Every structure is written in C-alpha cells, then in structure tokens.
Amino acid sequence: MEQNLNQPNVQLILSGDSQEFSKLVDDYKNLVFTVALRMLKNPEEAEEVAQDTFIKVFKSIKNFKGDSKFSTWIYRITYNTCLDRLKKIKKEQNISSFDEISGLEIANLNTVLDDIERGEKSKLLKKCMELLSPNDSALLSFFYFEEKNLKELSKILSLSENTVKVRLFRARERLGSILKERLNPETIRNYG
C-alpha cells in the first residue's frame, strides 16, 4: 500500500504554526488511527490513542533529528503509545494457537484470493486483522505502510532486522492460518 506523504515543515510547527500542524495531522491521521485500531481492537480507544499520539508528536517534534523518515518516527510514537494503552487497560495480547498451513493450502488460498473482488478482500482482511494479536497486526501493517522496508520497520519496533524477519514470518503464518479458518473450506476445496 503506497502512501503519498509530505514531509512536514518542522521549523514552522516549532514556531507555533497551527496550520502546518493541522496539515501534518491530516496527512497522518488515517495511518495512525488504522494502526491504533488494529492494535487495540476498539474504535473509541483507538481514537483516543491516535489523539494522544499527535499530542506527543507536537510536544516532542523538537527532538526529531531527521535521521529516519518522518513516518517512521510517527509510527514509533504510535506503536509505543498503543503498547502503553494496552498495558494500562491490561488487555492480554491474544496469542491463540493456530493450525499450521501446508504448501498446498497456501497455493489454494492464493487462487481463491485472486478470484475475490477487491472490496470483499478488504473486508476479509479487516476480519482477519481483528483476530490477529496486537503485535502481529502492527508488524504487518507497518511493513506494508513502509513499503516493505525492514530497516525502517526495525527502527519503529526497536528490534534487530533479523528479529523483525523472524517475527514477520510468524505473523504471516498466523494470518495465513486465520485466513484459512475464515474462508469456507468447501470454497478452498473447489479451487484446489
């Protein structure tokens, strides 16, 4: 998923230009809210966390050194704010067991997905994301928002690139398994 995001004028925001800050919020609000919603699984909580994230961005924008992409910096704040909220509400990170997914099943699912309309596929993805743990949802979302850049992803999550690769693989496996459960087995068999 490609995002066309403008680099905000940090100096203008620091000088108190509310128009520039409002532009920044407009540019990033959907991304921040999407990540918050996928991690917290609750629209009200997600909106509150998204607001808190932008307040933190406003307060600490003077600390943005420009050694990473601005989006990476905002995602890092979003991720940490969501983790703080999860700790606060003591929501357990739902890591349920999942069935392994075989090569043949993956191939069949791919064929099924190719034939599903984009709108339906989007709905299906949302349902699957709801069942995924907060960390897996965040990891996959950031990976695709950041155009599959492992270096930026490792900066967001404060993890090494190798750890990110391993976690990404596991998150894909879990999402694949949830997808298999969500789709009607009969449909998969018909395509197989």
Added chain:
Amino acid sequence: MDNQEELEKLIDNLMASDSLEVPSHGFTQKVVEKAIKGKSQQLEYKPLLPKWILSLAAILIVGLVVYGIDLYATSGTSTSYFEDLNKIGVWSSDFFAQLNFSKTLTYSIVIFGLMICLHTLVLKKYFENRLA
C-alpha cells in the same frame, strides 16, 4: 517455490487490498485545539513555592545564622567580629574531624551515589527514546 515464498505471496496478495480506517469527523480540529491548549499551559510557569515564601525562608535562615553567630560570640571573651567568625570556622573543622565513618558505610554511600547517577542517565535516555 518453497512454502515461505508462497506464504509471502499470499499475504502480499491479501495486503494489497488493504485500506485505511478513517477517524471521526473533526479529529484534526480536536487534536490541534488540545495541542495548542497544552502548549499555552506549558508556557505558564508556576513555581511550587511562591516568591514571598522563598523570601521569608531566606530572611529566617539569615536571621538564624546571625543569631547563632551572636550567641556564640557573646559566650566567649573576644570582641572582634572576625575573630568570632574564625572561632566558628575552628569549631566546624573540629566537628567534621570528629566524624568517623566506617569503611563499609563510606563505600556504601559512594556506591549509592554512583547508582543514582547511573539510574538518572538510564532513565533519561529511556524517556527520551520513548518520546523521540
């Protein structure tokens, strides 16, 4: 193509249809208002103790010190103010010379001080990273 690549292709296919969620109407306005409100509150510096309490405390401390010097001086035989001050210096050096800490206590205090410095640095870095 192995399983891992097939799985990657499957998730790429699924995520290609990803669309963003939209927050409620007026989200931007709410955030900007909150941020500006927070900033104006930040600029309003309010010391924990008002100036008049600080001034009163300073006057009291100076008064006590002067009273102490006076009391000490009148109990002796000297008449010069500087001699009195010198006596206080001698008394304080004698007092500190009498203090005798065990090695264990000294090392404990030093280690405790070092640990506080270390913790301050670690915590400062942690909070900076969390906000950055």
